Amino acid sequence: MINVSNISKKIGKVQALDDLSFSAEDGMITGLLGPNGAGKTTCLRTIFGLLKPDSGNAEIDGIDVAKHPVAAKAKLGLFPDPFGLYERLTPREYIQYFAKLSGMNSSDAKQATAAVLSKLRMDDIADRRCKGFSQGQRMKTALAQAIVHQPTNIILDEPTRGLDVMSTRVLRDLLLDLKHQGHCVLFSSHVMQEVAALCDRVIVMANGKVAAIGSPQELCQRTGQDSLEEAFIQLIGTDEGIAA
Amino acid sequence: MISKTLTLLRKELIDASRDKRSVLAGLYYAIGTPLIMCGLFMVLINQLSSPDDLPIKITNADTAPDLVRYLGQKGINNDTGEQAEKIQLIISDDYAKQMAQGKSAEVIIVADNSEEQLQKSIRRLQLALQNYSMEMGSLRLLARGIDPRVLRPLQVELHDQATQDSKGGMIMGIAIFTMLYSVFISGMNLAIDTSAGERERNSLGLLLSHPVTTGQLVLSKLLAVTAFAMLGLVLILAISHFAYPMVPWPELGFSITITPSFMATVLVIGLPVAMLAASLQLFVSFMAKTFKEAQSYLTMVMFIPLALAMSASYNIAPDVLKWLPVSGQQGALMEVIKGKALPLQELLISSGATLAITLLLALALTRMLRSEKVVFGL
Numbered sequence: 001m002i003n004v005s006n007i008s009k010k011i012g013k014v015q016a017l018d019d020l021s022f023s024a025e026d027g028m029i030t031g032l033l034g035p036n037g038a039g040k041t042t043c044l045r046t047i048f049g050l051l052k053p054d055s056g057n058a059e060i061d062g063i064d065v066a067k068h069p070v071a072a073k074a075k076l077g078l079f080p081d082p083f084g085l086y087e088r089l090t091p092r093e094y095i096q097y098f099a100k101l102s103g104m105n106s107s108d109a110k111q112a113t114a115a116v117l118s119k120l121r122m123d124d125i126a127d128r129r130c131k132g133f134s135q136g137q138r139m140k141t142a143l144a145q146a147i148v149h150q151p152t153n154i155i156l157d158e159p160t161r162g163l164d165v166m167s168t169r170v171l172r173d174l175l176l177d178l179k180h181q182g183h184c185v186l187f188s189s190h191v192m193q194e195v196a197a198l199c200d201r202v203i204v205m206a207n208g209k210v211a212a213i214g215s216p217q218e219l220c221q222r223t224g225q226d227s228l229e230e231a232f233i234q235l236i237g238t239d240e241g242i243a244a
Numbered sequence: 245m246i247s248k249t250l251t252l253l254r255k256e257l258i259d260a261s262r263d264k265r266s267v268l269a270g271l272y273y274a275i276g277t278p279l280i281m282c283g284l285f286m287v288l289i290n291q292l293s294s295p296d297d298l299p300i301k302i303t304n305a306d307t308a309p310d311l312v313r314y315l316g317q318k319g320i321n322n323d324t325g326e327q328a329e330k331i332q333l334i335i336s337d338d339y340a341k342q343m344a345q346g347k348s349a350e351v352i353i354v355a356d357n358s359e360e361q362l363q364k365s366i367r368r369l370q371l372a373l374q375n376y377s378m379e380m381g382s383l384r385l386l387a388r389g390i391d392p393r394v395l396r397p398l399q400v401e402l403h404d405q406a407t408q409d410s411k412g413g414m415i416m417g418i419a420i421f422t423m424l425y426s427v428f429i430s431g432m433n434l435a436i437d438t439s440a441g442e443r444e445r446n447s448l449g450l451l452l453s454h455p456v457t458t459g460q461l462v463l464s465k466l467l468a469v470t471a472f473a474m475l476g477l478v479l480i481l482a483i484s485h486f487a488y489p490m491v492p493w494p495e496l497g498f499s500i501t502i503t504p505s506f507m508a509t510v511l512v513i514g515l516p517v518a519m520l521a522a523s524l525q526l527f528v529s530f531m532a533k534t535f536k537e538a539q540s541y542l543t544m545v546m547f548i549p550l551a552l553a554m555s556a557s558y559n560i561a562p563d564v565l566k567w568l569p570v571s572g573q574q575g576a577l578m579e580v581i582k583g584k585a586l587p588l589q590e591l592l593i594s595s596g597a598t599l600a601i602t603l604l605l606a607l608a609l610t611r612m613l614r615s616e617k618v619v620f621g622l
Contacts, residue, residue: 085447089258
């Protein structure tokens with residue numbers, strides 16, 4: 001469970017986050033929906049304690065990130081944007097490395113890595129160096145890294161960017177799988193289709209503020225629109241920076 | 245705590261060992277430098293030393309057979325050819341007559357005294373001629389019943405206390421400097437890659453999103469870069485061990501021998517310097533926004549240890565250098581290779597200062613990595 005309360009953050013002269021509050025529950029997929037520049041990535045980075053909020057705080061399973069960063073991060077998995085792969089390592093080494101950093105011992109990390117590699121059907125590329133990987137292969141490697149240690153909370157920053165249909169499916173199935181296992185999944189996106197298809201709850205963000213919170217159906221009903229896209233445009237008051 | 249640092253360190257080393265740029269940078273320097281140095285010394289020695297047999301062109305040699313014989317005993321022979329043409333000895337036409345009459349006979353040396361290669365040979369010829377002149381003078385005095393010592397009121401003797409090895413201080417300084425400087429060169433690329441490079445590849449943010457402390461992160465990076473730096477030092481010592489004996493040292497009157505015990509001393513003394521190099525390079529690289537920016541900053545910063553170490557090998561260096569990082573170690577190693585005792589007090593203080601600066605830089609790095617400006621290059 002991720003709880004964000006009253007976070008404000010200024011980056012340079014821009015008020016990137018403005019008194020932002022929301023929560024993401026376990027066993028649910030929560031979508032952070034907003035146009036480009038709405039503050040989605042800033043928000044996620046703040047949850048990870050990489051950025052320090054000017055005011056407000058973020059809690060992971062009740063642990064304050066600012067006060068106990070290591071303990072809070074142990075309960076998180078991150079699928080970042082950009083991926084941050086080490087091109088000279090193989091996926092197996094890469095995933096195992098981060099599994100150990102997340103606190104697993106050597107043999108557990110090895111087992112968990114093998115399991116996640118076969119789950120994502122990556123066995124054919126598992127021992128090739130990441131250099132030269134396709135976008136789909138990179139995505140899978142980053143995804144495996146995020147879930148290998150079975151964190152209660154998984155955060156994905158724009159997970160579907162640049163993916164083909166097959167890769168998007170792998171991702172979608174995996175997120176649903178995680179949800180059914182009771183994980184808390186929070187992802188940011190500006191792609192309507194994705195959010196409508198996957199999310200139990202949508203947090204619509206614009207200019208660093210929460211514009212609306214609810215399930216896709218609720219948002220449609222509230223705005224009296226048929227599609228989430230129309231609802232979204234009405235909620236944020238512009239169609240700038242949206243992908244259909 | 246420790247296991248995470250080890251995990252981080254292990255990954256840094258695997259990653260670095262697969263990075264051609266990082267590995268080759270150290271290798272080129274460690275292998276190339278001793279070979280280039282040896283080559284340079286050989287050329288230098290050949291230029292500075294006079295050949296055993298010195299061919300010169302003597303004009304009117306037949307008028308002074310005794311002198312020519314005397315010079316021949318000293319290895320200076322009348323010869324023709326290009327080499328001999330460079331130094332000419334002209335014996336005056338009236339040499340035999342003047343000598344017979346007990347007067348001064350004129351001999352003229354014709355050579356280009358500005359040519360460094362010739363200087364030693366010219367001095368050798370002059371010395372031989374002077375000695376011959378003195379011998380002749382003494383004989384003339386004896387023939388007149390006078391003790392030749394009358395003309396030598398002072399008998400100057402020089403007891404040279406320099407051991408064979410303490411002479412070529414400058415050359416030794418350079419040789420040791422190239423070894424000590426390898427710790428700065430060998431780890432430099434890795435330091436940039438693991439800091440500015442890590443950020444440029446966007447993996448720094450991901451790394452910091454994991455439950456590791458910035459202290460663990462800095463420690464592992466510091467150890468990895470230090471390991472590379474020390475590897476470079478081991479390598480350059482090993483190569484020097486085999487390359488330096490090939491230089492004809494005795495011609496210079498001293499020698500540089502890289503004995504195993506000297507190698508061990510360099511490694512022990514070099515370790516704090518390697519740690520300083522690693523922390524300094526990481527610190528500077530993390531300040532830079534990109535790989536390239538880090539490279540250009542570092543080339544400038546690396547002048548500081550260069551200047552410190554180089555100035556320590558000159559005699560004009562102020563005494564304070566003995567106590568400073570890098571120059572202190574350089575000075576100590578020079579004493580050791582000259583066969584003198586290790587200046588323990590100076591070395592301890594300069595090594596202490598080295599470690600203190602390392603610690604400060606590491607702490608500053610730990611703080612820096614908590615700053616979002618540094619992590620995201622804002």
